[in-house]
Structure formats: C-alpha cells, structure tokens
Amino acid sequence: MKNKILVLGATGNIGRPLVENLLARGEQVKAASRSGQDVLGAEGVVFDYFKPESFEQAFEDVNRAYIMLAAGYVQAKDLLIPLIEFAASRNIKVVLQTAFGVDADDAIPYRQVELALIQSGTPYVILRPNWFADNFHTFWKAGIDHGQLAIPAGDGKSSFIDVRDIAESAAAALRTEQFDGQAFNLTGPEAFSYAEAAQLLTEVIGKPISYNAIDDDTFIDMLTSAGVPADYAVFLSSIFYPVRQGWTSVITDDVATLTGKPPRSLKTYAQDHRQQLANS
Numbered sequence: 402m403k404n405k406i407l408v409l410g411a412t413g414n415i416g417r418p419l420v421e422n423l424l425a426r427g428e429q430v431k432a433a434s435r436s437g438q439d440v441l442g443a444e445g446v447v448f449d450y451f452k453p454e455s456f457e458q459a460f461e462d463v464n465r466a467y468i469m470l471a472a473g474y475v476q477a478k479d480l481l482i483p484l485i486e487f488a489a490s491r492n493i494k495v496v497l498q499t500a501f502g503v504d505a506d507d508a509i510p511y512r513q514v515e516l517a518l519i520q521s522g523t524p525y526v527i528l529r530p531n532w533f534a535d536n537f538h539t540f541w542k543a544g545i546d547h548g549q550l551a552i553p554a555g556d557g558k559s560s561f562i563d564v565r566d567i568a569e570s571a572a573a574a575l576r577t578e579q580f581d582g583q584a585f586n587l588t589g590p591e592a593f594s595y596a597e598a599a600q601l602l603t604e605v606i607g608k609p610i611s612y613n614a615i616d617d618d619t620f621i622d623m624l625t626s627a628g629v630p631a632d633y634a635v636f637l638s639s640i641f642y643p644v645r646q647g648w649t650s651v652i653t654d655d656v657a658t659l660t661g662k663p664p665r666s667l668k669t670y671a672q673d674h675r676q677q678l679a680n681s
C-alpha cells in the first residue's frame with residue numbers, strides 16, 4: 402500500500418521542521434533534495450525540479466506530497482506544473498505552498514500553479530504563507546550583522562510567520578482529509594513594520610538595529626553586488642510592492658484552524674533564534 406509522504410525541499414527552512422513534525426506523528430517520510438541525504442532519520446531521495454527523470458523514484462510508494470519551490474528560482478510555472486501533473490496522474494494528494502496574496506490576480510505565476518492544481522482533479526490543499534520571520538536570520542542576517550536592515554518595504558507592515566507554524570500547518574494538511582479542496586492564508590498573530598521589527602530585534606538580541614527604507618533600484622544593486630542573480634533580485638524587489646501598499650499586514654486565523662493553536666509571535670521567534678541572530 403502506498404502511504405509515504407514526499408517532502409520537497411526537505412533540508413530547507415520549512416522542509417526540515419515539516420519532516421521532523423511528520424516523523425514525530427509516525428508518518429513514513431521521503432525527504433527530497435538534490436543530494437538525496439537522509440533528514441532527521443527520514444529516508445532521503447534524490448530529486449531535482451530540472452530533472453524529470455528524478456520524479457518517478459521520488460514519488461514511488463507516495464500517496465501525499467508537500468510541493469514547494471526552493472528560494473532562488475523564479476520559474477514557478479515551468480518547474481511546478483509538470484510536478485503537479487505527475488502527482489495528479491497518480492492521484493497523489495498535493496499540499497502546495499505558494500505565497501500570501503498570490504490569489505489577488507490570476508496572472509500571477511504562483512496563482513497559475515494553484516489553478517493548475519485545482520483543475521488537476523487530484524486532492525489538494527493550498528498554503529499561502531506571509532513573509533517568514535526566519536528571513537531575519539537568513540536573507541537579512543548580513544544587515545543585522547551590520548546593524549541596519551536595508552529593505553524597500555517603506556513603512557508597510559507584515560504579519561510575519563514563524564516557519565515552524567508553516568510546517569505544523571502543512572503537517573495538518575497532509576495528515577487529514579478535513580482541509581482538502583481549500584486554500585489557507587498563513588500569518589503570524591501581529592503585523593510589524595520593518596522599523597518596529599528592527600526595534601524588537603534590538604531589544605531581544607541586545608544590539609542596535611536600525612531600518613533604512615531604501616528604494617527598489619538600491620535594493621537590486623545591493624543584492625546583485627552580494628552575488629544574487631539579477632532575475633531573482635528583481636523578483637525580490639517586486640514582491641515588496643504589496644508590502645509598501647499594506648497588503649501584507651492582514652492577520653488570519655488559518656494557522657489555528659489547521660493546527661488547533663495560535664501562531665508564534667515575532668518575539669517568540671526572535672527569542673528562540675537569539676543566538677543565530679546575535680552571532681556575527
């Protein structure tokens with residue numbers, strides 16, 4: 402009987418805590434990455450979006466899959482729709498992670514991936530997380546080390562979400578049929594501007610951090626001179642437009658609906674990652 406859960410990006414920000422969560426609940430997990438390494442004791446499997454020949458083995462004995470696109474790629478439709486078609490042809494349930502707000506316009510590539518999944522006829526759940534709190538110790542860590550977050554977010558607020566809450570939401574969506582056929586907009590419990598977040602981080606890690614609301618061109622120059630490919634730098638700057646408009650300040654109950662408990666606060670995130678945030 403096929404009853405394994407395939408987790409893409411299993412060594413990544415959401416994948417790793419998702420694997421941990423599923424194993425703790427007794428699920429059989431296939432942990433997918435390009436290296437195919439075992440993850441936290443889960444069976445590793447080699448998988449690459451760019452290598453369709455890797456799909457068959459990755460989906461073998463699987464009846465549910467968590468599908469996401471790793472950070473750094475902009476080809477959401479080209480890379481995810483073939484995967485969804487592959488899963489749907491085997492009637493595998495797909496829990497698809499896209500991003501908060503992509504349902505605002507059917508022309509948005511991630512929304513087109515969602516629509517392809519909905520139309521595929523396979524059981525599905527869509528998860529749209531807001532900006533990750535964890536970006537502060539990943540994407541924005543160099544800025545924190547320099548004592549300044551330079552981001553084109555204006556004074557817009559975001560209800561940052563802890564990746565552990567995304568992972569717990571994904572685990573719930575994978576483990577029951579109760580949420581099938583629905584989309585969930587995952588947020589933290591409170592919205593912060595980047596100036597407010599910098600103040601909170603200053604208090605928690607005990608080192609002054611300011612916020613500089615730079616413009617898009619300065620941001621793109623900063624990213625490309627740090628080695629980020631130009632197309633991804635342009636993509637990242639484009640997704641700050643909704644932040645400046647205030648559209649990412651929305652707070653939903655969707656994490657609690659899925660997991661039965663409220664999402665972690667930004668302060669809890671910062672306290673739990675104090676060492677990572679403080680170490681230069």
Ligand SMILES: NC(=O)c1ccc[n+]([C@@H]2O[C@H](COP(=O)([O-])OP(=O)(O)OC[C@H]3O[C@@H](n4cnc5c(N)ncnc54)[C@H](OP(=O)(O)O)[C@@H]3O)[C@@H](O)[C@H]2O)c1
Nearest residue numbers: 410411412413414415434435449450470471472500532533
């Ligand atoms: N950051 C945010 O604030 C935010 C907010 C909303 C939505 N999102 C969405 O969340 C997604 C990123 O989630 P995340 O941070 O959990 O991902 P992530 O940590 O960047 O994902 C990395 C994982 O993907 C694997 N991977 C990388 N390239 C691969 C390839 N070519 N084929 C197969 N696997 C590959 C990596 O393993 P290997 O390197 O070993 O292959 C690793 O397991 C993005 O799609 C983004 O749009 C992000």
